[in-house]
Amino acid sequence: MGPKKIGIVVGGGPAPGINSVIGAASIRSVISGHEVVGIRDGFKWLMRGDISHVKELNIKEVSRIHFRGGSHIGIARDNPTKNPKDLETTVTSLLRLNIDRLITIGGDDTAFTAMQLEKKANGRIRVVHVPKTIDNDLDLPHGISTFGYQTARHIGVDIVKNLMVDARTTSRWYFVVAMGRKAGHLALGIGKAAGATLSLISEEFAGDNKISLHKITDTLVGAIIKRLSYGRTDGVAILAEGLVEHLSHDDLNELVDVEKDAHGNIRIAEISFGEILKAKVQKRLAEFGIKTTIVAKNIGYEVRCADPIPFDMEYTRDLGYSAADYIINGGNAAMISIQEGKMVPMHFKDIVDKKTGKTAVRMVNINSTNYKIGRKYMIRLNAEDFEDPHELSKYAATAGVTLEGFRKEFSYVIRGNDSPPEEAAEVVGNIKKNKSGKK
Secondary structure (H helix, E strand, C coil): CCCCEEEEEEECCCCCCHHHHHHHHHHHHHCCCCEEEEECCCCCCHHHCCCCCEEECCHHHHCCHHHCCCCCCCCECCCCCCCHHHHHHHHHHHHHCCEEEEEEEECHHHHHHHHHHHHHHCCCCEEEEEEECCCCCECCHHHCCCECHHHHHHHHHHHHHHHHHHHHHHCCEEEEEECCCCCCHHHHHHHHHHCCCEEECHHHHCCCCCECHHHHHHHHHHHHHHHHHCCCCCEEEEEEHHHHHHECHHHHHHHCCCCECCCCCECHHHCCHHHHHHHHHHHHHHCCCCCCCEEEEEECHHHHCCCCCHHHHHHHHHHHHHHHHHHHCCCCCEEEEEECCEEEEEEHHHCECCCCCCECECCCCCCCHHHHHHHHCCCCCCHHHHHCHHHHHHHHHHHCCCHHHHHHHHHHHHCHHHCCHHHHHHHHHHHHHHHCCCC
């Protein structure tokens, strides 16, 4: 049979720093006398019983790969947990390769696969997981970033700051859709750091059962009108792609014949969300006699295979070393984290969402200071606007409607959890008073 080996596999989508994990884990393993096998293209081949798509990872091969983006051993979204037979075949394939320890690198879906594999292997294979996603939505403690997020945000900010200059120069708006399937961390992080006009994330609509496309449209229209009332014909709105996942079924069906990936997720990249919003916003603005040039732009594929910035380069080398060190020394069934400079294993049983049975997801906390500061700097309709007749009259004049007309059209966009919770109930009450002529 030969000596037992350590396997490394990458699942999900790319993120800056994958190669640093692969390199550091391989080097740590090899210098301890262990052979390392890189499994190509995620679980794609293993779950089909094909064990030919592997490569030896030695020090010479991996010693400089940490500088570069992408994945040295490829990546795929193929999901062996959908079918019990595929999961069994994956375990069997690993055993045929003589792998008794497996390091998985990926996001919440790959983490779930790692858990199911470890359970199915029943002691024959030990598994540790390294949390990777530019979405920053794995539930790490103390607000610790998932690897790749800081690089994605850094490059996203560079793109957005150039678009902000272009917007002002050419008197246009940009609708920038940023990756973030479930959570809005990347959209908010880019928008807040760059000082974009506004950012929209699904978490702020948490009070709504489903997000209405009309409400998103009017939130953007309200922001454009407000900015125009200050004499500015330009702006940049950052939109989390995850807004699509939370749209009402009617709105979603209207968009496109939605395709899903192997994990059951909507293929958001196939939906031209920015273009759809652009058309709806321009049509709505036309109702008020306002013509605005809008350009839709996606930020996603440009950032996820970028070379990691030094933060992610160092962070991922620490994670790769720690993953190998932990599994070599008998560790199993845990996600690796670095907390306050120390490696802390987060055991699989502790990172499961009790409601879904899957890996817990970290959403943006809209009651946090971090979010509230970001929200305060955005140019968009808010509670205070509807309490200030002077301000509101400027927006109404810009839209060519009466004060009451403007209230009727746009007051609903600041109700509920999409405005600061402590202000929402109060402003709705004030709107009602103003409508009845009370001040």
